[in-house]
Amino acid sequence: xxxxxxxxxxxAVSLRGVVRQFGENRVIDGLDLDxxxxxxxxxxxxxxxxxxxxxxxxxxxxxxxxxxxxxxxxRSAVFQEPRLMPWKRAWKNVTLxxxxxxxxxxxxxxxxxxGLAHRxxxxxxxxxxxxxxxxxxxxxxxxxxKLMLLDEPFAALDALTRMRMHRLIIDLWQAHTPAVLxxxxxxxxAILLADRIIVLQHGRIAEELHVDLHRPRDNGQLGxxxxxxxxxxxxxxxxxxxxxxxxxxxxxxxxGYPLSAFAI
Amino acid sequence: MTHTTTIKVSxxxxxxxxxxxxxxxxxxxxxxxxxxxxxxITSRAGLIPARVIAAPSEIGSTLWELIRSxxxxxxxxxxxxxxxxxxxxxxxxxVAVALFTGLSRRGEIALDSPMQMLRTIPSLALVPxxxxxxxxxxxxxxxxxxxxxxxxxxxxxxxGIRNVDPKLVEAAHTLGLSRRELIWxxxxxxxxxxxxxxxxxxxxxxxxxxxxxEQINTTAGIGYLASDARDFMRTDxxxxxxxxxxxxxxxxDGLIRTLERLALAWRPSFVRT
Numbered sequence: 001x002x003x004x005x006x007x008x009x010x011x012a013v014s015l016r017g018v019v020r021q022f023g024e025n026r027v028i029d030g031l032d033l034d035x036x037x038x039x040x041x042x043x044x045x046x047x048x049x050x051x052x053x054x055x056x057x058x059x060x061x062x063x064x065x066x067x068x069x070x071x072x073x074x075r076s077a078v079f080q081e082p083r084l085m086p087w088k089r090a091w092k093n094v095t096l097x098x099x100x101x102x103x104x105x106x107x108x109x110x111x112x113x114x115g116l117a118h119r120x121x122x123x124x125x126x127x128x129x130x131x132x133x134x135x136x137x138x139x140x141x142x143x144x145x146k147l148m149l150l151d152e153p154f155a156a157l158d159a160l161t162r163m164r165m166h167r168l169i170i171d172l173w174q175a176h177t178p179a180v181l182x183x184x185x186x187x188x189x190a191i192l193l194a195d196r197i198i199v200l201q202h203g204r205i206a207e208e209l210h211v212d213l214h215r216p217r218d219n220g221q222l223g224x225x226x227x228x229x230x231x232x233x234x235x236x237x238x239x240x241x242x243x244x245x246x247x248x249x250x251x252x253x254x255x256g257y258p259l260s261a262f263a264i
Numbered sequence: 265m266t267h268t269t270t271i272k273v274s275x276x277x278x279x280x281x282x283x284x285x286x287x288x289x290x291x292x293x294x295x296x297x298x299x300x301x302x303x304x305i306t307s308r309a310g311l312i313p314a315r316v317i318a319a320p321s322e323i324g325s326t327l328w329e330l331i332r333s334x335x336x337x338x339x340x341x342x343x344x345x346x347x348x349x350x351x352x353x354x355x356x357x358x359v360a361v362a363l364f365t366g367l368s369r370r371g372e373i374a375l376d377s378p379m380q381m382l383r384t385i386p387s388l389a390l391v392p393x394x395x396x397x398x399x400x401x402x403x404x405x406x407x408x409x410x411x412x413x414x415x416x417x418x419x420x421x422x423x424g425i426r427n428v429d430p431k432l433v434e435a436a437h438t439l440g441l442s443r444r445e446l447i448w449x450x451x452x453x454x455x456x457x458x459x460x461x462x463x464x465x466x467x468x469x470x471x472x473x474x475x476x477x478e479q480i481n482t483t484a485g486i487g488y489l490a491s492d493a494r495d496f497m498r499t500d501x502x503x504x505x506x507x508x509x510x511x512x513x514x515x516x517d518g519l520i521r522t523l524e525r526l527a528l529a530w531r532p533s534f535v536r537t
Contacts, residue, residue, distance in 0.1 A: 059438050060437070060438070061434060061437060061438065076438060076439070077435075077438040079431070079435070081431060083431050083432055083434070083435035085432060085449065085450060085453070086530050086531070087453040087454070087456075087528075087530040088449070088453075088530070096436070096439055096441070096449060097436070097439035097440045097441040097445060097449075098439075123529070123530040124530075125530060125531065125532040139439070143439075143440075
């Protein structure tokens with residue numbers, strides 16, 4: 001699954017001169033972006049760079065104030081919080097709003113895929129953070145999206161759970177081949193997952209780079225650090241500053257620490 | 265160099281507490297029983313005259329007599345009917361208006377401020393006006409209970425609807441829910457806990473209102489029983505009425521708890537893993 005040989009197809013997402021502003025403040029300022037079908041794009045940027053605003057526009061939650069935005073109808077979003085309806089059991093959450101013949105079968109299938117076949121009847125209050133987020137992933141997948149929007153979906157999870165989720169998201173993406181737009185402020189996460197990384201600054205694309213590392217990827221891989229250093233420089237952070245970019249709470253991804261044990 | 269020091273902790277206080285655990289419940293019963301006993305003795309000795317308060321034994325036998333003759337049940341059923349009728353109408357109005365104002369901006373503009381103004385009027389202060397308007401019949405009594413029970417439901421349900429987590433509403437939008445599905449699957453279940461808070465208040469008020477309402481031209485009902493007993497200085501009957509109010513209050517609370525347990529099974533406090 002690589003972006004290069006799909007670039008000629010009709011893009012899944014196409015943005016031309018998109019503007020989004022709150023009063024005088026232009027959060028997204030004339031953005032052009034194409035995402036190929038099945039491409040995994042990560043959107044990096046400091047807070048306030050317009051990442052989430054862009055994702056919300058793509059999800060159809062906010063209207064844009066200018067430009068042209070084309071996104072598939074079949075799209076789904078996963079947020080930082082699972083946003084499950086607490087009063088619905090796991091499988092009912094998955095089928096919510098789904099218009100198919102046998103919704104339960106589809107829910108069981110999706111929940112099995114994320115490894116939660118045994119939690120079908122559980123109420124969200126009894127699920128752990130990782131489990132809830134997997135239900136949210138199943139809820140998103142069951143809609144067979146052409147575009148999956150992920151808004152820092154792993155940010156609230158502990159380090160080990162996050163690694164498992166990284167692996168899961170790659171498996172699901174390879175099995176279902178939706179285009180994915182992942183908003184994150186985690187540089188390593190972006191390099192581990194994405195075909196292409198876009199750095200957003202002041203509502204514009206500051207840098208765009210293809211990650212040509214072979215999959216499965218890990219942090220110790222040749223070339224990983226070069227990309228990392230470059231991205232950190234773009235984001236205005238020194239390379240050996242572990243406290244930046246939300247990595248401080250991850251004991252395994254401190255610089256120089258061997259990471260091949262946590263390969264994806 | 266490491267030392268392992270064992271510190272002996274003696275817990276005499278703890279052991280003492282443990283030894284007292286079993287008889288604790290009994291001890292708690294002892295003092296009320298003692299009070300009853302003293303009450304009985306002083307009544308019999310003539311220190312507390314019956315027109316101040318009747319002796320416990322007398323209250324007991326009167327209660328038994330009222331139950332045996334079926335008179336208590338008759339009054340109870342009349343009161344229950346009034347309370348249930350008033351409550352049903354009050355809750356229906358409260359729910360209908362709250363849905364209207366809670367779910368639509370226009371509804372809020374049209375109806376919320378009148379509701380907020382009406383809510384500040386204590387329903388019992390309306391007694392004279394209602395008597396003038398509707399007479400002293402059954403209608404006034406039920407109408408007063410309706411007035412008292414509508415607003416707790418309205419206020420709580422309205423707030424519940426408006427306080428549904430906007431993030432869930434947003435998630436529902438990304439899942440492609442229609443407005444009707446949004447209301448049914450997200451907003452109403454989200455507002456249900458608040459509805460129950462309102463219902464609890466309303467039930468309490470419906471019952472409380474009886475005390476007053478049933479003193480207006482009645483021939484039956486617990487409130488009538490109490491006011492009639494007052495006229496004849498039957499303190500034993502008055503105490504029985506008070507007991508009935510508190511027992512029914514407890515029963516109603518238990519009923520609501522059961523309803524909540526069934527309807528809100530998903531809440532963390534009720535969920536059993």
